[in-house]
Amino acid sequence: MAIQLDNITYTYGVGTPFEKQALKGISLTIENGEFLGIIGHTGSGKSTFVQHLNGLLHPTTGAVIVNGVDVSEKTDEAKRMRHKVGMVFQYPEHQLFEETIAQDIAFGPKNLGVDEEDVDRRVREAMQFVGLDYDTYADRSPFHLSGGQMRRVAIAGVVAMEPDFLVLDEPSAGLDPFGREEIFEEIIKLHKEKGITVILVSHNMEDISRMASRLIVLDKGQVVLDGKPLEIFNNHRHILQQLGVDVPPVSVLVESLRHRGLPISNEVLTVDDAVQAIIEGGCHVK
Ligand SMILES: Nc1ncnc2c1ncn2[C@@H]1O[C@H](COP(=O)(O)OP(=O)(O)OP(=O)(O)O)[C@@H](O)[C@H]1O
Numbered sequence: 059m060a061i062q063l064d065n066i067t068y069t070y071g072v073g074t075p076f077e078k079q080a081l082k083g084i085s086l087t088i089e090n091g092e093f094l095g096i097i098g099h100t101g102s103g104k105s106t107f108v109q110h111l112n113g114l115l116h117p118t119t120g121a122v123i124v125n126g127v128d129v130s131e132k133t134d135e136a137k138r139m140r141h142k143v144g145m146v147f148q149y150p151e152h153q154l155f156e157e158t159i160a161q162d163i164a165f166g167p168k169n170l171g172v173d174e175e176d177v178d179r180r181v182r183e184a185m186q187f188v189g190l191d192y193d194t195y196a197d198r199s200p201f202h203l204s205g206g207q208m209r210r211v212a213i214a215g216v217v218a219m220e221p222d223f224l225v226l227d228e229p230s231a232g233l234d235p236f237g238r239e240e241i242f243e244e245i246i247k248l249h250k251e252k253g254i255t256v257i258l259v260s261h262n263m264e265d266i267s268r269m270a271s272r273l274i275v276l277d278k279g280q281v282v283l284d285g286k287p288l289e290i291f292n293n294h295r296h297i298l299q300q301l302g303v304d305v306p307p308v309s310v311l312v313e314s315l316r317h318r319g320l321p322i323s324n325e326v327l328t329v330d331d332a333v334q335a336i337i338e339g340g341c342h343v344k
């Protein structure tokens with residue numbers, strides 16, 4: 059199972075004075091089981107790109123193939139494949155609209171034509187999965203929850219669709235560090251325990267670098283870098299800086315310590331890695 063993008067371009071407002079080519083010939087394959095991070099300066103095309111993955115936008119030219127099926131087609135099979143790709147938007151709580159949390163989570167699977175018993179099972183499982191106790195929360199309004207909890211409900215709604223791929227566009231935007239951590243724990247769990255392929259857009263380099271197994275960097279609608287986070291942050295820092303993309307602060311720190319002659323491995327992406335590398339490098343804090 060994979061998502062294959064075959065030389066896609068996308069132009070907004072074709073034939074109008076506002077015509078804007080947002081994607082310019084992107085070809086890549088997202089393999090089953092990957093955790094793909096997408097970064098790039100504002101306006102580089104990240105949201106436009108991810109909206110192609112479940113057929114919300116159709117490419118102006120080129121094709122998006124999910125599990126071997128072109129998702130732009132009007133067949134039932136193409137529709138089924140589009141549903142394999144769950145999407146969580148930047149402010150997912152804006153997608154909540156039902157009276158109760160359980161109804162909200164049930165909306166997606168009901169729409170897929172799943173029978174009532176199975177919908178109920180999926181709602182219970184999805185709530186348990188995101189850490190919302192069914193008996194406590196099922197009949198409550200989703201609008202009286204904290205920001206982090208609302209996002210968990212939104213994620214549970216996507217989980218209940220039982221997707222193979224999960225796309226998240228800035229899922230932690232506007233949350234405090236605690237809410238952010240809550241969301242990322244859910245995402246990591248979905249990837250590890252359910253084996254869902256994750257595609258995550260984020261401005262937060264620390265989050266991306268600690269989770270993603272692969273990173274692509276977009277600039278002006280093109281993929282300019284594609285590789286492992288460590289490799290990109292270590293070897294292409296100057297390109298990222300030119301593109302106005304941050305690098306994780308911890309990798310800057312480690313680089314500057316190395317510059318000063320401290321024998322630290324540069325295999326460092328997280329604060330925990332850095333602590334370990336500093337200890338192993340023999341730099342003991344007194
Ligand atoms: N509905 C639209 N109509 C016209 N142009 C658009 C539309 N949406 C986006 N664009 C343009 O397409 C380009 C890519 O936008 P997109 O939203 O995909 O970027 P992004 O990388 O997600 O940015 P951000 O980091 O700010 O979310 C930008 O130049 C943007 O101005």
Ligand SMILES: [Mg+2]
Nearest residue numbers: 104105106227
């Ligand atoms: Mg965006």
